[in-house]
Amino acid sequence: MLFLSGRRIVSSKIHSPFLSVISACILGFSTTLMAQGKKEDYQRAEIVKQTMDNKVYNAPSTVQWIDQEHKFWYANPTPSGKKFMLVDVVGKSKSTAFDHEKLAVALAEASKSKVKPDSLPFTAIRFTDKGQVIEFEYLDENWKCNLASYKVEKTAKRPDFRRGRYWGDGTGEENRTPVTSPDGKWIAFVKSYNVYVQKADKSEPESALSFDGSEGENYSAALIWSPDSKKLATFKIRPNKPHLIYFVESTPADQFQPKLHSRNYLKPGDALPQKEAHLFVIDSRKHVAVKTSMGHQYATTNPKWWNDSRGFSFEYNERGHQAYKVIEVNGENGEARDLIAESSKTFIDYSGKKYRYDVNDGKEIIWASERDGWNHLYLYDGLTGKVKNQITKGKWVIRKVVKVDEKARTIIFEGSGKEKGQDPYLIQYYRVGFDGNGLTALTTENGTHSATFSSDYQYFVDTYSRIDLPPVTNLKSAVDGKIIQEIEKADISALTKIGWKAPEVFVSKARDNETDIYGIIVRPINYNPKKKYPVIELIYAGPHSSHAPKVFNSDFRYRFLHELAELGFVVVQLDGMGTSNRSKAFHDVCWQNIKDAGFPDRIKWIKAAAAKYPYIDASRVGIFGNSAGGQNSAAALLLHPDFYKVAVSSSGCHDNRMDKIWWNEQWMGYPIGEHYAASSNSTHAAKLKGKLLLILGEMDDNVDPASTMQFMDALIKANKPFDFLMVPGMGHSMGGDYGEHKRRDFFVKHLLGVEPPAWEGMN
Template identity: 25%
Template sequence: MRKISLLLLLSGLSTCVLAQNKLLTIQDAMIYARGTLAPEDLRGIQFIHNSHDYVYYKQDKDQVVYLKGGLGNEAKPFLTLQSLNEKLSKTGLKPVERMPLIQFGSEAGWVFFYEGQKLALNPEKNEVKVLADKSLSSVETVESGSDGYTAYLEKHNLWVTKGSLRKQLTNDGSENIVYGSAVHRNEFGIDKGLFWSTSGKKLAFYRMDQSMVQDYPIIDWTKTPALNKNIKYPMAGDKSHHVKVGVYDAISDRLVYLETGEPSEQYLTNIAWSPDDRFVYIAVVNREQNHMWLRQYDSLTGKYIKTLFEEKDDKYTEPLVPMSFVKNDAKKFIWQSNRDGWNHLYLYNADGSLLKQLTKGNWEVTEVKGYDEKGEKLFYMSTEESPITRNLYSVNLKTGKRERLTEGFYNHRVLLSSDGKVMIDNFSGPEKPREIQLKDLVSKRSELLLQAKSPLAGFATGESNIFKFKTGEGIELYGTLFKPANFDPARKYPVVVYWYGGPHAQLISNSWNSGSGDYWFQYMAERGFVVLNLDTRGSDNRGKAFEQSIFRNAGKAQAEDLLNAVNYLKSLPYVNTESMGLFGWSYGGFNTVNFMLEHPGVFQAAVAGGPVTDWRLYEVMYTERYMDTPQENPEGYKSTNLIGKVQNLKGKLLLIHGLQDDVVVQQHSVNFVKAAVDKGVQVDYMIYPGHAHNVIGKDRAHLYQKVSDYFLNNLLESKKTLGN
């Protein structure tokens, strides 16, 4: 057994057991956890544009009322349905029956939807401006610019509208030629395909040709007979789609395509505009994903101007955030990069020359929040205090001086006023469901807006502790241990371990419920389990080396870390390590099946949701980043092909898959089940019709009841389902 050093971080922050209180139901744990059992909040809280006053809404009897407050001013009713309708009547609009959700922080005014239109109401002048016409209410892809132009898709083609203008920009849109949508399977931080310029008069957009990509069938089982709908799904090592970036000038009515050049199979990521609309910038990544060029293009002609700088990595490089020009200084921009091993901020001249690295250390910048009024200070969130907390900091662009602006060992979520002088600090910890403060960042004066009580006060919950431990190799890992209600240290309890272990996900945070959005861990603890939630190597926000441990051999580092966690569990006198279950979804589903086959017998039961079982069948962009191509890394693909190792299985294994999964296609599970049948190995299989990669909505309770029952029936001695 490897020696593990355990440091309890929060030994005094446990939840007391209330033996006579009620148990959570699965609906409580999975559905109401985000509703009636979520910590109290100030719903829709936001700053009013160019103001230090805040607004939020609450239900007052049968009506929604907006309240307004500020430093030294208690929140009072600000906008009722009656007062909104009075303003609407002055503009000539009919009254509404229900209060709409309103965005008060826009320069355009109060922005909300009215009878299918997106409107901006000027509350002083009682004037209304139409931002998006009612005709666009049924259109999926819509993007509005600051000058009133709106781009949208109709019958696969791209259109621009403003007032009476309605201009069709393209004519060849189809299932194969896709305009204005996210490309590259939403990797590299890409979540849309339309990008208005600073002035709102020019539009950059993606054009994706996927005619060369293989079709993949997704069956709609609600039709009789069942109906096949093909999607384009580029698998690792196969042909990928080709992407271009077009630019439309609404004033000159001119459309050009940027000369991004060859090869066609490259990734055009992180599109950004210059403040004067002259240039478009693209982080171009080669298909091998080990080389990035930040390139500048002329928006008038589409011509390539120059490469500002390059980044290379012997494993992979992954730009996720576009360059951002400094407020009030169009000659400088901010770039985020993990080139030194951690995600940090770099200040550049517009010509591409590096001025300075603004942040540095063995921690990650997780988000940029904005600037102060003069543009001298940049605000950002980071893990500098701890990987499991988030805090707001500022850095002076001239001097490099940094300042921490949030307090306490918590997970902070922050809203800043437009001048950066006042913040709304929304934070929580394992013992603190939610606290919201209004803080003046100049005077340091703060006011308490909300102190939420525990929504679980009426339930029999057990202890939970966040801890960290070091593996035999000295790698520091975090986990959360949930103990049963009415815990008896003299008893032996079965165990369930939940994990993910893949990029862009972090399970453990020093926030309410240790970062979990539901109460399933507590639900299982109430039913007699010790539950361990674990972040292994490969997880997010721990630096480049921590993540890149998965390179070319997915699952190996995670399995090693889990073995160390199992050794820790074995050191606990109250744990029955002869009755342990393992659960993971997606990448965690792959990790789960992989561990059951590579280390048979450690866990007696396992559940794998939406698991990758053969990386050859997963998408190009994600897979080749972490595994290279099957041609370049045949041994890595062979060693991670779970279908070829099914005969190693010992214990019970349940596979779960959404029937319409277009991310990890169902063929992964089908092939694994077929291999199990061929080898005479028993596995269990559950499908969820109508669901894609994640099972959401009311069916999520059904899913977690299925998972819970599987562990209850296979790990508890009584083999009875309890507390449904």
């Protein structure tokens, strides 16, 4: 029986007559092509979704090495169900990690619940007791199974150190727990806004180290002892005023009447805490207010002492994100110097590209920088603050440092754009020496790689794929990247049987007619090249990353593109200028100009695709997105209405002055100026053309719901028609199942010109 729950047609059991009809349509057995946007298209979309979700086999979802052993396990989806596999590298064996049937029986008896061996109700395991016991979580409890007896029992639940934080929360200054010195002889604490110490055995009375703390300028509770227990480092803080935003939860689960909620949520331009470093010498009670080169601060990191206690360092991010420093403080006299100083005329991408590793107690420092126009690694002399050498260089980028081996003086890292002839966003793994020599590719296959290394970094499990290449998993040497053992190769026969085809990677030139822009084209299964198909673009132009899928069947968004295409559209996604993971110049396009969103590149890309494929109708283009993509999709109808005709915008940040401080000041800068208003959708509301649907969750604490409401107010004042869906109780989202169905219907009606099928008719 099929039933529709908002978006999804959920099937516990699909009757064969229905499946035959769908299969006939999908496989092309029907001599007449179905009309677009009809009930059958919605149902076929669900069949595609279910197949992509559940019938891609031998593509491990989790790989984990066993501590201190050359063995690893992985969870493998197979036609006969999920199997946990164990690989012994030395023994060159691969087998099931345990008897799934016995464990299912034992767990069912212990938990008094139904457990199936082909779908065990956990995704991760942990081997203990030299591999004789596995632990896992089920029903919010911890369990263990003895693999000799298959006795299953509960274990003590390990504490969960995660805690919720909202944008703009403080840093835990309310925590006044005393901090014990490394030698155990002293405790330090903040009392009445000042720093105190006392002998741990309470043999002497507490003693104040500072006397100038007050409610308006208090000392931080983050008191950092030097390793020799002779000194303390901390900050004196001039706090800021909280910025509360409010939410009315209309339909709470625990009461009939609405609830009022609030969050501390700092926005661009709000005051931020300002900190001053202080040094305390315990024996002499010496107190030094450290004088540094810091100006208006966005943030500082907590002090970090060198192991020999010669001093401490901390990082300083200047307000506006155009200067970033590592500041070192002498542990004896409190004198400060700039150890590393980065500057930019636009922005320093501290949230996505900053990397620091202290070698040999800070005698050397590995540092990431875009100073030559590409994100690369540099080796600093930590004593002089001078660059010893650039470690990596070229027109490609470092994506992530995986391992620094101080003894071998080598670095394993992720990079992209180095392999010629490959999509520059694909991730590969490399090893290089501190001196920049010996650069070795550990992976080269044409795909995005995800590596999981053994604890000694001798081996790694490498899974690679592309959107048009199913995953391949191999065991490799971490020395030279050679394949030691083939582990799995994905089986997508269930997808090909229903006529599914992988998206096409399409490349065209950017606005400068030189830079390549990469994106994907998704077509419906039953597409006919003699017909015309409207285009729908999924947009997310957030500058903090790149967003077009690069991995096969990677996440819900990728599958969602295929579902939407089945309704009778060509669906596309791409990364225009202003997004990350390319050159610094490519990224800088977003600077103080979020409204650009790469639209000149996007429009040119879609037109190039339509020129190559006549069945793509570039006169009927829709667009949708969430969060930053919600801002982008609405802006398409305001700023580029001659090209984009229909937009669905959910959880939109429609004015960067209304959104969280860190994200918006990172790209739009500080102080707040006219450029903020210029990028605001509310500013341009009177320019709206086309059909617009706004979706909003009333409890969105990621993007202030008032951002959408203010945009709506501007549209109303400009007498502009639009549609709106408020989802009660929902947070930051695309509208859930209900919102997704409304989005599909909106495109079907306004791009295809077809009245969407009745929801009840989908049963």
